[in-house]
């Protein structure tokens with residue numbers, strides 16, 4: 001596919017738009033890739049080139065790009081009540097119905113829902129709720145938050161701090177001093193020679209407990225975890241990892257916050273990643289597929305215990321001093337409600353189980369490829385990790401950007417796949433993807449790998 005960077009939109013983008021996660025110098029040389037429209041699982045650019053969105057935008061366009069029911073839900077609500085804040089007793093019907101629905105489908109008993117607009121805002125809120133909860137119970141020193149190496153929790157100052165990827169810290173005066181990071185549960189990459197998954201999980205839980213004892217449990221508020229890490233390399237932890245981690249957290253009265261921003265709403269083949277990974281969190285954050293990304297909305301699901309302490313505290317101090325203008329936005333909530341209805345009516349979970357198994361089966365065909373070290377994932381959240389040496393698992397030099405090369409090559413062939421941490425390629429197509437569309441993803445990936453060899 002040819003690329004031409006001289007249209008006025010190209011020039012205007014370079015002139016005016018700052019792109020996140022972008023090398024600006026390179027951007028000014030090569031210009032933007034401008035998408036014009038979407039159709040099913042495809043996006044179409046301004047030159048008419050079609051691409052399968054193999055990572056659902058940013059793991060979010062779960063129902064693809066042409067779901068008329070979501071357009072109708074938004075239009076209807078927008079023409080009825082386009083805005084209503086939820087501060088100080090004000091409410092709106094879609095927000096109420098959505099909160100009720102989220103509590104109904106929550107993976108563990110949850111009590112209340114607090115809305116925001118993005119995953120970062122939800123996680124930032126969850127950090128504050130953890131502090132609020134502990135202070136309400138007189139544990140004022142319980143402040144430190146434990147994230148994990150390679151975990152990703154957002155881009156706000158606090159959430160980027162909890163994120164365990166140095167790239168997000170450099171030059172931003174973060175991580176904050178109240179943030180700690182413990183091990184990444186990537187067995188392929190970080191297990192010791194001959195260490196079983198079980199032993200690896202035991203060692204990681206023991207390292208966590210050592211950290212807690214070193215820092216003092218009385219100083220630690222919460223532990224943050226994605227059920228399956230996304231940006232950090234699509235990391236499915238060993239089967240007993242969360243059971244062991246949770247036992248440690250319970251012993252030391254540390255809240256478990258499950259970041260379901262990617263995993264939530266079917267990505268792993270169950271409604272929640274907590275269900276596929278056996279997690280019983282105190283707080284759950286979710287976003288992205290909650291509205292199939294048609295509008296921005298996120299939420300924190302709050303357990304009864306945490307809500308009770310919040311309530312006691314607001315009684316004491318007069319109110320809960322937290323909230324975003326657009327939290328509980330009625331149009332976003334109406335779209336999210338319709339999205340969840342579609343998941344249920346069309347048995348999207350069943351579809352993900354089937355298509356996830358098929359995607360995995362096809363990815364396994366790369367097992368003997370000289371560049372492919374590991375194939376991993378769950379549901380429609382799969383990945384291949386590229387290595388310089390299959391035997392030793394030696395990685396490429398970071399400057400080689402091998403995953404970037406493969407993904408660029410696949411994109412030239414009409415398939416978008418995403419390089420994530422550790423020379424890993426992520427495959428997370430819309431949950432409605434068909435077998436024949438998965439075949440196209442595999443075909444383009446195979447060709448791209450062969451070109452890279």
Ligand code: PLP
Pocket residue numbers: 058117118119120121123152153154155226230231259260261262287288
């Ligand atoms: N948490 C996880 C697990 C994510 O993957 C992301 C974004 O990719 C976020 C939080 C941040 O969400 P947002 O970009 O909507 O702020």
